[in-house]
Structures are given as C-alpha cells and as structure tokens.
Amino acid sequence: MTMKIRKNDTVLVIAGKDRGKRGKVRFAYPKDERIMVEGINFIKTHSRARRGARQAGIIEREAPIHVSNVILLCSQCDHPARIGFRNLEDGRKVRICRSCGEIID
Numbered sequence: 001m002t003m004k005i006r007k008n009d010t011v012l013v014i015a016g017k018d019r020g021k022r023g024k025v026r027f028a029y030p031k032d033e034r035i036m037v038e039g040i041n042f043i044k045t046h047s048r049a050r051r052g053a054r055q056a057g058i059i060e061r062e063a064p065i066h067v068s069n070v071i072l073l074c075s076q077c078d079h080p081a082r083i084g085f086r087n088l089e090d091g092r093k094v095r096i097c098r099s100c101g102e103i104i105d
C-alpha cells in the first residue's frame, strides 16, 4: 500500500493535543505509517550530561505521529485534500486532489 503522506507535504493535524495545527512533514516512515511534522507533537525527554552532548536536562523534541492523525493539505488549493491516484502516460503514479483536481506531486 502506498502511503498518502510524504516528506515535504503540508498536513493538518486532526487528532491529539496539536489538533488544528498545520506543519510540514520532515520525515516519513512508511513502514510504521508514521510521520514527523515540523512543530507538532513535542515531547519532553530527559538527557544526561555526557561528553559531546550539547545540552543536558529536559529537552523538547518532535516525535513521530501516526498518519491517521493528519490530513494532507493540497499544495494547489490549500484545502484538506481527499487524495486520489492517477497513472500518468509516462508510467508515474501521482496523487491528485479530489477537491480541485490538481496533481499534488
């Protein structure tokens, strides 16, 4: 199965504490169906002072969230997009926005 969300997409968070926020996908982990989104899902982690570590104590960093918690925002019409797929003549499979009909890739 092809994951609909990819790196550099802009997504809208629809569940969890960051609901309503939007951000750009930094990394996608298709195997886990998870994505890392800029500015979304900050978690606090404790880090020990150790040689080479830039920072000790509590640091906040982004953690991956499940793709079902977000929807893709169409890069063309900026609406939450229902995604379709279309096969181009050159064999590429591209995503299309069912709202405006434009190719998202």
Ligand SMILES: [Zn+2]
Binding pocket: 074, 075, 076, 077, 078, 079, 081, 097, 098, 099, 100, 101, 102
């Ligand atoms: Zn669109």
